Amino acid sequence: MTQDRVPVTVLTGFLGSGKTTLLNRILTENHGKRIAVIENEFGEIGVDNELVVNAEEEIFEMNNGCICCTVRGDLIRILGSLMKRKDRFDHILIETTGLADPAPVAQTFFVDDEMRSQLALDGIVTIVDAKHIWQHIDDSSEAQEQVAFADVILLNKIDLAPPSDVDRLEARIRLMNPAARIYRTQNAAVEMDRILNLGGFNLDRALEVDPMFLEPEYPFEWAGVYQLAAGAHDLVLRDGPDRSMNAALIPVRAASHEGLEAVQMDAVLTFSDKECPVAPGAALTPGATLYQLDLSAKGEKRFRIEAPAGGSYALFTEHHPDEFGAALHGSAPLAPVISKTYKPDHEHDDQVSSVGITMPGDLDEKKLNNWLRELLMNKGPDIFRMKGVLAIRNDPRRFVFQGVHMLFDGQPDRVWGTEPRHNSLIFIGRNLSRVELTEGFKECLVA
Amino acid sequence: MPGRLTLEAPAAPGLELEWEAGLDDHVVRAAWSPDGSRLAAALIGGPVVVFDCDGRRLLDLPGHEFGTLSLSWRADGRVLATGGQDSRARLWDAASGRRLHDLESGKHWVERVAFAPFGDLLATASGRALRLWSGAGDLLADYAPHPSTIADVQWQPNDLLFATAAYGQLTTFRPESPQPVKRYAWKGSILAIAWSPDGNCIATGNQDSSVHFWYRKTGRELEMTGYPAKVRELSWDATSRYLATGGASTVTVWDCSGKGPAGTRPIQLNGHAGRPIRALAFQHNGPFLASGGQDGRVCLWLPDKHTRLVRVAELPGELTQLAWAPDDRKLAAASSAGMLRVFRPESGS
Numbered sequence: 001m002t003q004d005r006v007p008v009t010v011l012t013g014f015l016g017s018g019k020t021t022l023l024n025r026i027l028t029e030n031h032g033k034r035i036a037v038i039e040n041e042f043g044e045i046g047v048d049n050e051l052v053v054n055a056e057e058e059i060f061e062m063n064n065g066c067i068c069c070t071v072r073g074d075l076i077r078i079l080g081s082l083m084k085r086k087d088r089f090d091h092i093l094i095e096t097t098g099l100a101d102p103a104p105v106a107q108t109f110f111v112d113d114e115m116r117s118q119l120a121l122d123g124i125v126t127i128v129d130a131k132h133i134w135q136h137i138d139d140s141s142e143a144q145e146q147v148a149f150a151d152v153i154l155l156n157k158i159d160l161a162p163p164s165d166v167d168r169l170e171a172r173i174r175l176m177n178p179a180a181r182i183y184r185t186q187n188a189a190v191e192m193d194r195i196l197n198l199g200g201f202n203l204d205r206a207l208e209v210d211p212m213f214l215e216p217e218y219p220f221e222w223a224g225v226y227q228l229a230a231g232a233h234d235l236v237l238r239d240g241p242d243r244s245m246n247a248a249l250i251p252v253r254a255a256s257h258e259g260l261e262a263v264q265m266d267a268v269l270t271f272s273d274k275e276c277p278v279a280p281g282a283a284l285t286p287g288a289t290l291y292q293l294d295l296s297a298k299g300e301k302r303f304r305i306e307a308p309a310g311g312s313y314a315l316f317t318e319h320h321p322d323e324f325g326a327a328l329h330g331s332a333p334l335a336p337v338i339s340k341t342y343k344p345d346h347e348h349d350d351q352v353s354s355v356g357i358t359m360p361g362d363l364d365e366k367k368l369n370n371w372l373r374e375l376l377m378n379k380g381p382d383i384f385r386m387k388g389v390l391a392i393r394n395d396p397r398r399f400v401f402q403g404v405h406m407l408f409d410g411q412p413d414r415v416w417g418t419e420p421r422h423n424s425l426i427f428i429g430r431n432l433s434r435v436e437l438t439e440g441f442k443e444c445l446v447a
Numbered sequence: 448m449p450g451r452l453t454l455e456a457p458a459a460p461g462l463e464l465e466w467e468a469g470l471d472d473h474v475v476r477a478a479w480s481p482d483g484s485r486l487a488a489a490l491i492g493g494p495v496v497v498f499d500c501d502g503r504r505l506l507d508l509p510g511h512e513f514g515t516l517s518l519s520w521r522a523d524g525r526v527l528a529t530g531g532q533d534s535r536a537r538l539w540d541a542a543s544g545r546r547l548h549d550l551e552s553g554k555h556w557v558e559r560v561a562f563a564p565f566g567d568l569l570a571t572a573s574g575r576a577l578r579l580w581s582g583a584g585d586l587l588a589d590y591a592p593h594p595s596t597i598a599d600v601q602w603q604p605n606d607l608l609f610a611t612a613a614y615g616q617l618t619t620f621r622p623e624s625p626q627p628v629k630r631y632a633w634k635g636s637i638l639a640i641a642w643s644p645d646g647n648c649i650a651t652g653n654q655d656s657s658v659h660f661w662y663r664k665t666g667r668e669l670e671m672t673g674y675p676a677k678v679r680e681l682s683w684d685a686t687s688r689y690l691a692t693g694g695a696s697t698v699t700v701w702d703c704s705g706k707g708p709a710g711t712r713p714i715q716l717n718g719h720a721g722r723p724i725r726a727l728a729f730q731h732n733g734p735f736l737a738s739g740g741q742d743g744r745v746c747l748w749l750p751d752k753h754t755r756l757v758r759v760a761e762l763p764g765e766l767t768q769l770a771w772a773p774d775d776r777k778l779a780a781a782s783s784a785g786m787l788r789v790f791r792p793e794s795g796s
Contacts, residue, residue, distance in 0.1 A: 058614060062635060
């Protein structure tokens with residue numbers, strides 16, 4: 001029996017982010033689909049629909065105490081019953097409560113045999129209140145997990161936040177979850193095919209979204225090369241998201257990309273030094289010193305920059321200058337001759353990060369299995385999601401997989417055909433080691 | 448698919464069909480009246496149909512809007528109780544089909560209605576709410592809410608004592624007291640309860656792919672783990688010696704005599720071509736065990752030391768329910784495709 005599994009979309013987001021608006025939209029949209037909705041106990045779907053079932057979230061831990069095996073008992077019961085109906089559904093939507101950890105609901109579709117045989121997790125859609133998420137994103141592990149688990153993120157209520165804030169938010173979220181597709185919305189208005197029937201996971205599209213996600217990470221986010229006359233200049237910053245920021249000023253030989261690249265490694269080393277704290281009004285001198293700018297005061301903050309001689313200088317900053325409205329002033333504002341944005345590692349900032357791996361070559365299935373088994377056993381609780389497309393030796397088809405914590409679901413799909421065989425995968429989670437993961441994966445290639 | 452193990456279903460003579468009825472919807476419950484004169488079948492879409500023992504369709508009850516989930520006959524066979532997704536329990540006159548009472552059982556789906564084996568008491572479970580009613584529709588007790596949704600309610604076969612299953616606990620109650628008789632704490636989700644006919648042991652099937660035994664007198668507990676899937680199918684034989692369990696494509700029968708089942712090798716029965724077991728039913732007094740699978744097959748076994756498959760039958764769709772008539776002479780089997788068949792296995796044994 002190969003029955004098509006019914007796709008399930010999980011909708012997460014904090015209270016007030018727009019989940020109910022989105023649900024009502026999905027139910028009233030003329031998409032010709034028969035959709036069943038499992039609404040959370042506080043949900044208030046306005047649409048009259050007999051296929052809305054209200055559920056009280058019941059998280060079942062297993063007797064063996066493994067966190068990766070927690071499931072939503074209420075969903076198993078309700079969906080088990082719904083799937084017996086003659087009038088089958090084309091799609092199932094599950095709304096979680098605001099503070100829900102997405103793991104148990106996602107795991108339900110991997111752990112329970114009955115659910116697994118009839119339903120397939122199509123995607124996790126997280127809706128974010130673009131104005132109010134700042135209150136949570138630093139401190140709330142729930143908010144971080146909801147972002148990290150998502151396949152699609154809607155930045156909602158963008159009409160209520162200045163565009164520059166939304167840009168910053170998108171950059172921030174992109175760091176936590178580079179594999180998600182991000183859309184900006186007002187009143188949760190989004191085309192249905194962007195949130196329903198994602199067909200599981202498409203890494204190619206993730207790579208399109210963020211070509212940087214496989215790049216190395218840097219301890220800084222931005223560098224700009226300025227042509228400075230000898231003497232004093234001002235680095236002016238406005239209020240931003242952080243109370244301090246690291247920066248370094250390094251002389252370069254030429255105001256060119258090559259010139260910047262030549263000092264990049266010096267900057268990395270400088271950024272690994274102990275910070276030298278400086279308050280507004282203090283001076284930064286060019287060289288191998290890492291300054292920690294104190295930005296805790298309200299309003300405009302000025303730091304002096306002393307150029308001992310005229311020439312090119314690269315300013316490396318921990319965050320993008322736009323986040324602080326930062327600019328360099330001589331007698332007038334100065335623009336950098338060239339600038340570059342880096343993929344930051346942000347480990348001190350967000351615990352949630354991702355590791356992308358892309359490598360040509362064929363995999364030894366046995367080695368891969370052993371590595372994955374070991375990895376998931378030891379690191380399962382820290383790995384929120386993983387997804388990928390793999391080339392397995394002697395198999396003409398692509399092997400696609402996704403996982404939640406320790407749980408793994410994969411199968412061969414189309415043949416590679418003319419596309420070059422390669423492996424792309426991504427891990428999203430806490431305390432992930434890029435080096436360990438990359439080296440471990442490399443060992444699985446056919447020698 | 449290459450490499451996939453497909454087990455040939457073993458051959459055996461066919462079960463003799465007595466009658467059948469097409470109901471055109473997934474049968475979620477099938478139950479004989481206590482005197483064996485009628486058979487009720489509840490459909491997932493809501494309707495409940497009552498047949499006489501020869502297959503004449505006596506009643507078509509509307510059941511519950513959106514879906515019926517449970518069914519129970521009163522001991523005298525005159526009242527039928529149903530529970531459904533409309534968060535109601537209902538009492539029906541089993542002769543006329545008239546709706547007698549609508550019981551406010553709670554705010555959630557009524558997963559279980561269970562009449563006591565004798566007398567006039569009905570327990571209902573809706574979400575975390577457990578209530579006790581008389582057959583006249585009077586609310587006798589509204590118990591303190593359970594810590595999580597009640598997954599099963601089962602009366603002891605020969606006593607006015609019932610057990611409830613939920614996440615985290617198995618609890619027993621007597622009708623006369625609002626307090627539980629005993630709460631058996633267990634960290635996990637209990638899905639199904641089976642009392643041994645002698646009342647000494649309560650077996651449960653669990654979400655974490657295990658079967659748990661609680662011995663009421665000694666307080667001894669026992670757990671059998673390692674099933675491939677969650678266990679919802681349980682059936683004791685008449686002597687309280689054998690417990691048949693599902694949770695796999697193989698029927699596992701534990702011998703609970705002596706010091707067993709701890710440390711013993713269970714009897715394993717393979718009759719469903721590698722597809723999951725969906726229903727199990729030992730005879731009320733006889734030795735035969737019926738198993739039903741997702742493959743739509745019904746297998747009749749004599750599980751002892753010379754275990755053998757004695758009869759088989761097949762239904763369209765997946766098998767969902769098996770019920771022996773009280774005199775063990777008829778076996779009702781129902782399927783997801785809405786087929787209800789009544790067999791007469793006697794001639795096979």
